[in-house]
Amino acid sequence: MSRPLRQVVLVDDHAIFVAGLRAGLPPDIEVVGEAATAEDAIPLIRSLDPDVVLLDIHLPDAGGFSVIPAVHAERPAVRFLALSVSDSAEDVIATIRAGARGYVTKSIAPADLAAAIHRIADGDAVFSPWLAGFVLDAFSDRPEASSDPELDLLTGREHEVMLLIARGYLYKDIAARLHISVRTVETHVSNVLRKLQLSNRNELTHWAARRRII
Amino acid sequence: MSRRLLRSRRDQLAFGVCGGLAERTGIDAGIVRLAFIAMFWLGGVGLLVYAFLAVLMPESGESTERVRAGWAEAVALGAIALAGLFAMAATGLLLAPGVLAASALLLGGGAVVVRQLLTPSDGKRSSADWRSTLGETDGVRITIGGLLVAGGVALFILGAGDLRAFPGALAAGTVVATGFALLVGPRVARARAEAAHERTERARTDERMRVAARLHDSVLQTLALVQRADDAATARAQARRQERELRSWLYDEESQDGPDTLASAMSAIATDVETGYGIVVELVQHRDTPFDPALSALADAARETIVNAAKHSGAETVSVFVQLAEREAVIFVRDEGRGFDPAIVPTDRHGLRDSVVRRLAEHDGTARVTTTEGQGTEVELHVPRMSST
Numbered sequence: 001m002s003r004p005l006r007q008v009v010l011v012d013d014h015a016i017f018v019a020g021l022r023a024g025l026p027p028d029i030e031v032v033g034e035a036a037t038a039e040d041a042i043p044l045i046r047s048l049d050p051d052v053v054l055l056d057i058h059l060p061d062a063g064g065f066s067v068i069p070a071v072h073a074e075r076p077a078v079r080f081l082a083l084s085v086s087d088s089a090e091d092v093i094a095t096i097r098a099g100a101r102g103y104v105t106k107s108i109a110p111a112d113l114a115a116a117i118h119r120i121a122d123g124d125a126v127f128s129p130w131l132a133g134f135v136l137d138a139f140s141d142r143p144e145a146s147s148d149p150e151l152d153l154l155t156g157r158e159h160e161v162m163l164l165i166a167r168g169y170l171y172k173d174i175a176a177r178l179h180i181s182v183r184t185v186e187t188h189v190s191n192v193l194r195k196l197q198l199s200n201r202n203e204l205t206h207w208a209a210r211r212r213i214i
Numbered sequence: 215m216s217r218r219l220l221r222s223r224r225d226q227l228a229f230g231v232c233g234g235l236a237e238r239t240g241i242d243a244g245i246v247r248l249a250f251i252a253m254f255w256l257g258g259v260g261l262l263v264y265a266f267l268a269v270l271m272p273e274s275g276e277s278t279e280r281v282r283a284g285w286a287e288a289v290a291l292g293a294i295a296l297a298g299l300f301a302m303a304a305t306g307l308l309l310a311p312g313v314l315a316a317s318a319l320l321l322g323g324g325a326v327v328v329r330q331l332l333t334p335s336d337g338k339r340s341s342a343d344w345r346s347t348l349g350e351t352d353g354v355r356i357t358i359g360g361l362l363v364a365g366g367v368a369l370f371i372l373g374a375g376d377l378r379a380f381p382g383a384l385a386a387g388t389v390v391a392t393g394f395a396l397l398v399g400p401r402v403a404r405a406r407a408e409a410a411h412e413r414t415e416r417a418r419t420d421e422r423m424r425v426a427a428r429l430h431d432s433v434l435q436t437l438a439l440v441q442r443a444d445d446a447a448t449a450r451a452q453a454r455r456q457e458r459e460l461r462s463w464l465y466d467e468e469s470q471d472g473p474d475t476l477a478s479a480m481s482a483i484a485t486d487v488e489t490g491y492g493i494v495v496e497l498v499q500h501r502d503t504p505f506d507p508a509l510s511a512l513a514d515a516a517r518e519t520i521v522n523a524a525k526h527s528g529a530e531t532v533s534v535f536v537q538l539a540e541r542e543a544v545i546f547v548r549d550e551g552r553g554f555d556p557a558i559v560p561t562d563r564h565g566l567r568d569s570v571v572r573r574l575a576e577h578d579g580t581a582r583v584t585t586t587e588g589q590g591t592e593v594e595l596h597v598p599r600m601s602s603t
Contacts (some may be wrong), residue, residue, distance in 0.1 A: 005579060129498045130498050132498075133537075163537075
């Protein structure tokens with residue numbers, strides 16, 4: 001199965017990590033640009049118009065999430081994948097809610113990262129076990145009066161999918177276990193991402209700030 | 215010459231008031247002391263002013279060695295004061311000792327009370343620990359101040375014969391003391407503010423030193439080790455251990471005093487296994503809760519399970535997901551290693567049965583193993599929770 005070529009911009013201030021990333025990515029991922037600060041990244045992404053931006057959550061001049069809305073107005077097709085090594089829950093959730101389509105940790109294997117980039121470029125969402133665990137925790141208790149149950153609760157299937165991701169299963173394993181297609185798993189994850197971005201329940205970002213364990 | 219008006223600890227006979235004034239103004243301390251003695255003769259005013267200043271001026275923070283031992287000077291000054299006292303008593307110029315003592319006690323006590331009532335408003339005592347200890351000394355000081363005032367009143371009543379002399383002495387002392395307070399008050403207030411600022415600054419420096427020491431002992435040492443590590447597995451294990459430790463220090467303040475919660479215990483277990491077996495433990499846990507016997511058993515069972523995966527599965531990564539629900543706590547331990555056929559586990563291997571199943575059963579918990587040869591293993595550990603959070 002040949003995958004289409006994806007153009008990627010790396011926004012990260014750790015030169016060693018960026019160099020390692022470039023070396024590890026397969027040939028169907030082309031790194032077209034690099035930036036080390038939010039200030040440099042915004043015009044670069046606007047001019048290059050890549051498929052996917054790999055965005056470090058912590059940049060020297062601003063939070064990574066500040067890049068997303070600045071680009072989104074002009075280049076709505078550019079998709080963002082958040083990367084981090086050891087950030088607080090608050091920063092990760094702020095980045096997701098700013099519009100990133102997924103979150104992975106920097107310890108991810110290059111092959112898995114390449115798969116995540118393709119998935120994001122196709123418009124799907126990518127959840128690490130950490131993010132799935134967060135969703136399960138944040139959406140677990142049922143609020144007495146949910147303002148919007150459509151957004152504030154997970155369906156049974158979404159809950160199952162999140163639980164399996166948190167336990168470390170890959171999409172294809174999840175599809176096999178639940179007897180559904182990988183495509184359906186992706187749909188569930190995308191729906192959960194939408195809820196994560198739009199739901200107001202528990203004021204998620206503040207709630208995340210009080211969560212100290214990552 | 216110092217910029218601030220502080221009681222001196224360097225040049226101190228009684229409370230360092232004169233030394234402090236001398237350091238502030240540049241006038242010789244001996245002259246300042248003689249001036250106070252002269253004022254002492256004027257109806258005891260010097261003593262009152264001295265007491266007032268001793269209470270109001272903050273003590274200098276410097277702990278330099280004293281430049282004056284001062285015994286000779288103290289004896290000389292005391293002799294001058296006494297001589298003057300006798301001379302004035304002989305000529306009838308001095309107020310009666312009873313009146314002097316009474317007004318001294320009244321003013322001194324009043325000063326103590328005023329100081330205590332004023333200080334809480336200086337706004338620097340934000341820390342809760344401070345407040346509680348200060349609250350106690352506040353009470354003690356106000357009590358002492360009150361006792362002094364009461365003693366003054368009592369003396370005044372006992373020495374009723376001096377009824378006519380007393381108001382004059384009190385008025386004179388009050389006027390002079392008030393004048394002095396107005397003169398030095400703003401300076402004292404500024405000195406207090408600066409002293410408080412200095413304290414904050416020192417606390418900040420201390421904190422920075424603490425962080426630097428911490429980074430030096432942990433991160434820099436690990437970086438040095440990583441540079442010298444011969445193989446990638448060792449380097450990775452060291453980097454992972456350091457990452458986890460730093461992360462818990464940065465974000466997990468509550469559980470720094472050893473593993474007394476489930477999350478801190480699981481972090482410690484993950485670190486131990488990574489260091490001991492050279493694998494990566496991907497730990498996902500979003501909630502935390504204090505330990506109870508059931509959760510402690512769960513953590514022990516999880517440790518055994520993770521170690522099993524590290525030893526036998528052949529996988530490089532073990533995923534661990536901790537889920538704390540209202541009614542139960544669940545830990546999933548999963549690897550993508552070789553798996554096994556539970557039917558053919560040698561009977562002499564009691565790890566799973568004894569350490570995991572029995573341990574959990576004591577707390578009404580269960581363990582479930584899902585495994586297929588060649589396709590990895592997942593162990594689910596459940597215990598019911600005693601109380602919901």
